[in-house]
Amino acid sequence: MADPASLNTLAALDPVHERTGSVGDMTGPRGRRPRRAFSRANIFLYGTLILVSVYYLLPLWVMVMTSLKGMPEIRMGNIFAPPMEVTFQPWVKAWAEACTGLNCEGLSRGFWNSVRILVPSVIVSIAVASVSGYALARWRFKGSETFFAILLIGAFIPYQVMLYPIVILLRELGLYGSLWGLVLVHTIFGMPINVLLFRNYFAAMPEELFKAARVDGAGFWRIFLQIMLPMSLPIFVVSMIIQVTGIWNDFLFGVVYTRPENYPMTVQLNNIVNSVQGVKEYNVNMAATLLTGLVPLIVYFASGKLFVRGIAAGAVKG
Amino acid sequence: MLVPNHSVRIRDLTLTYGAITVLRDLNLDIHDGEFLVLLGSSGCGKSTLLNCIAGLLEPTDGQIFIKGRNVTWLEPSERGIGMVFQSYALYPQMTVRGNLSFGLKNARMAQAEIEARVAKAARILQIEPLLDRKPAALSGGQRQRVAIGRALVRDVDVFLFDEPLSNLDAKLRADLRVEIKRLHQDLDNTMIYVTHDQVEAMTLADRIAIMRSGKVMQLGTPDEIYNRPQSKYVADFIGSPSMNFLDGHYERGTFRAEGFQIDMAGYQLGAPQVADRPAILGIRPEHVATGALVNAAPIKGEVTVDLVEPMGADTLVWAQVAGKPFRIRMDGQARVVRGDRLTIGIDPSKASMFDAKTEERL
Numbered sequence A: 001m002a003d004p005a006s007l008n009t010l011a012a013l014d015p016v017h018e019r020t021g022s023v024g025d026m027t028g029p030r031g032r033r034p035r036r037a038f039s040r041a042n043i044f045l046y047g048t049l050i051l052v053s054v055y056y057l058l059p060l061w062v063m064v065m066t067s068l069k070g071m072p073e074i075r076m077g078n079i080f081a082p083p084m085e086v087t088f089q090p091w092v093k094a095w096a097e098a099c100t101g102l103n104c105e106g107l108s109r110g111f112w113n114s115v116r117i118l119v120p121s122v123i124v125s126i127a128v129a130s131v132s133g134y135a136l137a138r139w140r141f142k143g144s145e146t147f148f149a150i151l152l153i154g155a156f157i158p159y160q161v162m163l164y165p166i167v168i169l170l171r172e173l174g175l176y177g178s179l180w181g182l183v184l185v186h187t188i189f190g191m192p193i194n195v196l197l198f199r200n201y202f203a204a205m206p207e208e209l210f211k212a213a214r215v216d217g218a219g220f221w222r223i224f225l226q227i228m229l230p231m232s233l234p235i236f237v238v239s240m241i242i243q244v245t246g247i248w249n250d251f252l253f254g255v256v257y258t259r260p261e262n263y264p265m266t267v268q269l270n271n272i273v274n275s276v277q278g279v280k281e282y283n284v285n286m287a288a289t290l291l292t293g294l295v296p297l298i299v300y301f302a303s304g305k306l307f308v309r310g311i312a313a314g315a316v317k318g
Numbered sequence B: 001m002l003v004p005n006h007s008v009r010i011r012d013l014t015l016t017y018g019a020i021t022v023l024r025d026l027n028l029d030i031h032d033g034e035f036l037v038l039l040g041s042s043g044c045g046k047s048t049l050l051n052c053i054a055g056l057l058e059p060t061d062g063q064i065f066i067k068g069r070n071v072t073w074l075e076p077s078e079r080g081i082g083m084v085f086q087s088y089a090l091y092p093q094m095t096v097r098g099n100l101s102f103g104l105k106n107a108r109m110a111q112a113e114i115e116a117r118v119a120k121a122a123r124i125l126q127i128e129p130l131l132d133r134k135p136a137a138l139s140g141g142q143r144q145r146v147a148i149g150r151a152l153v154r155d156v157d158v159f160l161f162d163e164p165l166s167n168l169d170a171k172l173r174a175d176l177r178v179e180i181k182r183l184h185q186d187l188d189n190t191m192i193y194v195t196h197d198q199v200e201a202m203t204l205a206d207r208i209a210i211m212r213s214g215k216v217m218q219l220g221t222p223d224e225i226y227n228r229p230q231s232k233y234v235a236d237f238i239g240s241p242s243m244n245f246l247d248g249h250y251e252r253g254t255f256r257a258e259g260f261q262i263d264m265a266g267y268q269l270g271a272p273q274v275a276d277r278p279a280i281l282g283i284r285p286e287h288v289a290t291g292a293l294v295n296a297a298p299i300k301g302e303v304t305v306d307l308v309e310p311m312g313a314d315t316l317v318w319a320q321v322a323g324k325p326f327r328i329r330m331d332g333q334a335r336v337v338r339g340d341r342l343t344i345g346i347d348p349s350k351a352s353m354f355d356a357k358t359e360e361r362l
């Protein structure tokens, strides 16, 4: 205890000394205030975080482990145990051979259908939403507020209510059952949230920038393309994440508005998992589910980085 | 309606937002090559007026002429105006060169001509070394120079400035103020300049328009505005520290107030005959004579010093006259302390008198 360093630390922790620290006394608090690693707040914080992580990660663990086991091993019952013998056969089967009631092509067909639905849907919906948001934020036209209000109300109407009217709409347009019909549906249903996002983002941009561009003779499109767009990477990434995950995970519209040959991956997955022929192949089902979830996961990981970079770039005020 | 020596004419301009009237029946004639400053308290409609002139806001009623041309329905880019904003509003993802040439490219100007104009503007504003930088890599003063350059390259008739210097620190503001004044002398363009800052207004303006809730209260040279304010509002608004006001009565050439009276001989009345009435006498703190100068002043009196505020070049002394605080501006070298008796002199010819009810100059 005679160690002078520890005496200093004690003095630093003494609140009375801290307040009165007399002139010329060089032993008082100095520099960064020491923080204890195992304070009650920290234990509580990290404890909660670990608990929540386990809660979410455990099912994932079970899925991954099960998908790597053979059926005999699964029947032994230890669902938490890692595989004694790792096999990728279930993954191969889920991708290429698993049977639905209709075909035995595995998920691959659904995957490519989903891609063919996803790419145009994301592009079209983001293009339409960004231009609409820009127009609503910056070019107030007669009735623009009303239009925006109606759009927002649209976000609160349950999808089920609109299912049948849209079937009729698509039939009248001659798009029912086709991929483009589904693209149209995804674009429409993505509008409220994405237009809101874009409108708010553009409205928060300095108005004087927009005015300066108008004085410089730029019109609607030039301001959008040359001034606004280069400044809005972050919001495009956000919108893209919302749309990609939303459209990829969609099941309802996929099953209602397309024919079996165009079924997206989620529908295909459902048909594989729920097919009643033969034994339940848990490992194949787990692998198929993981495969289906992979795309949104990759989007999150890939764009997360871009997202942060985008925000950082926008933060430098110009 | 072609009036060659009027650069900008504003006729009966009204702008309303629903029930709120921001500008009402505003008329303003701005001469060719004139530097007009719009001065007024916050929210009085200065920016709104400027935006109307620029074509960025649609007036509810009225007309705007620029160089004799009715531009009321024209797009901002077709009006022959350039605008400089308070926040600079530079395009962040373009270089300085890109910022300067954006408007010219939109006008489909030939590349060689664009380059020549950018080079010329950069030379005038001394931003040549910065041409390939992005705005984020510029200081506030440099950004504002680029913003001015953006108006300069377009070779416009009228420059509009909306508080261009208010985001800068005091020293830079003073420097750029001089530069803007020099620019105006060199270019001879018409400039309309919005500011909160009296010093900017007084130093830059050929004429100042004092605005209040959407109306022009007085339009005149800085000298007229300062020395012959037409209303109590203008008198109070201009000058720092602000004018002293004494309540009293005007009776046959004499101003009477509680405890004293001032013979107004020497005061130039606005009308040959002014009837007796309640009046307000306004005296600027710097027009109160002290020390040796008292002897030259027609009216003399004595006050007790309440408070002393030394400001370096001069000293502001607070006293009481007729029961109200009275400010006196003294030389910075004067040594006064609280409680001193001070002899002061007043010259009615430098004072301003207002009707107590209408607050208009008598």
Ligand SMILES: Nc1ncnc2c1ncn2[C@@H]1O[C@H](COP(=O)(O)OP(=O)(O)OP(=O)(O)O)[C@@H](O)[C@H]1O
Residues within 6 Å of the ligand: B017, B020, B022, B040, B041, B042, B043, B044, B045, B046, B047, B048, B049, B196
């Ligand atoms: N979109 C709007 N809707 C309703 N009122 C508005 C709107 N824009 C401005 N106003 C009102 O118009 C008045 C004038 O605004 P303006 O921006 O012209 O003031 P200003 O004189 O430039 O003030 P400052 O010196 O603070 O810049 C303000 O009272 C403001 O509240």
Ligand SMILES: [Mg+2]
Residues within 6 Å of the ligand: B046, B047, B048, B162
């Ligand atoms: Mg303003």
